[in-house]
Amino acid sequence: MKRVLEPELMEDEGQVQCYAQANFDAPHSQFITRLSHFINGAPFSGVALDLGCGPGDISCRFARHFTLSKVHAVDGSEAMITMARQQTPDDVNRRIRYILGMLPDVMLPQSSYELIFSNSLLHHLHDPQALWQVIKKYAKPGTHVVIMDLLRPDSSEAAHALVNTYAENEPEILQDDFYNSLLAAFTVPEIKQQLKQAGLDLEIEQISDRHVFISGIIPGAYFTKWT
Ligand SMILES: C[S@@+](CC[C@H](N)C(=O)[O-])C[C@H]1O[C@@H](n2cnc3c(N)ncnc32)[C@H](O)[C@@H]1O
Structure with a gap:
């Protein structure tokens, strides 16, 4: 089946409200568990970058799990960023900085991050290289x-x-959102091709009937290649 694009940003008030109130407990807690496993259960205490943060549920779960961490959370939708600021509970509020900005052009407060994560953004992007190029720009060895x-x-x-x-x-x-997102999503071979084009050596794993998990550590060698 051919990919069917959906609007890149989620800006409709009704859609944002509905998405923010939805119960994503299973996939979002699975995301944090897998992320934590990937960094070997280390108590991450740096600043992480969340790309396409939406209403901030994953940013908050991350900040709660890693109690010494900070998060810079980016989204291009003003309605989403407003919702995220409103919904973020007091216990993590001071450690999450929400940033309104569009990938790939967003200018971030730091030149690099030790940890970059993203959930459910890739399928929204009309040009998937927007994600991979931002990762390359804000990663370090x-x-x-x-x-x-x-x-x-x-x-x-x-x-x-x-x-x-x-x-x-x-x-x-x-x-409807879920259906449209499935039609807009990529296949494993397409993601493989995107990573090859970007020159990113990340592992791709199908983890359920509908989810893919992409992970890796940026090696120093990339940086000599890119400059
Ligand atoms: C499906 S939501 C995922 C939100 C959140 N990560 C989660 O897992 O609940 C995708 C988000 O990506 C944002 N987005 C899409 N394209 C973007 C772009 N080019 N730059 C910044 N944000 C973008 C949308 O506005 C939306 O809030």
């Missing part, structure tokens, strides 16, 4: 990169089946 996203099923029937399995009881607007 040793930066840990952790990305999770949806995978595009083989057919629209398979996409409908996934919506019925995992979102049957959700509001219609969320079901």
Whole structure:
């Protein structure tokens, strides 16, 4: 099935409200567990970068899990950033800085980060290189990169089946969002090709019937190659 683009930013108030109230407990806690495992359970205490943070649920979970960490969380949607600022609980609020900005042009407060993560952004991007180029720009040797996203099923029937399995009881607007996201997502071979084009050596793993996990550590050698 060919990729069907969806609007890059989530700016519609109703859509943002619905997304912010949805229960993403299972995939988002799985994301933090996998990320933590990937960094060998180390007590990360630096500044992490969250790309396409949406209403901030993953940023907050990360900050709560890594109690000494800080997060710079970026999204191009003003409605999402406003929602994230409103929803972020007091216990993590001082450690998360929300930044309104579009990938790939966003200017970030730091020139590099030790940890860069992103959940469910890649499928939104009309040009996926926006994500990989920002990672290259803001990584340094040793930066840990952790990305999770949806995978595009083989057919629209398979996409409908996934919506019925995992979102049957959700509001219609969320079901539509999920369906559109599945159609906009990439396949494993497409992601492989994107990473090759970007010159990024990251591991790609299909971790469920609908999710892909991409991770790796940026080696020093890249930087001599890029300059
Ligand atoms: C599906 S949401 C994921 C939000 C969050 N990471 C999560 O897992 O709940 C994708 C987010 O990426 C943002 N986005 C899409 N394209 C972007 C771009 N080029 N630059 C910055 N943000 C973008 C959208 O506005 C939206 O908030």
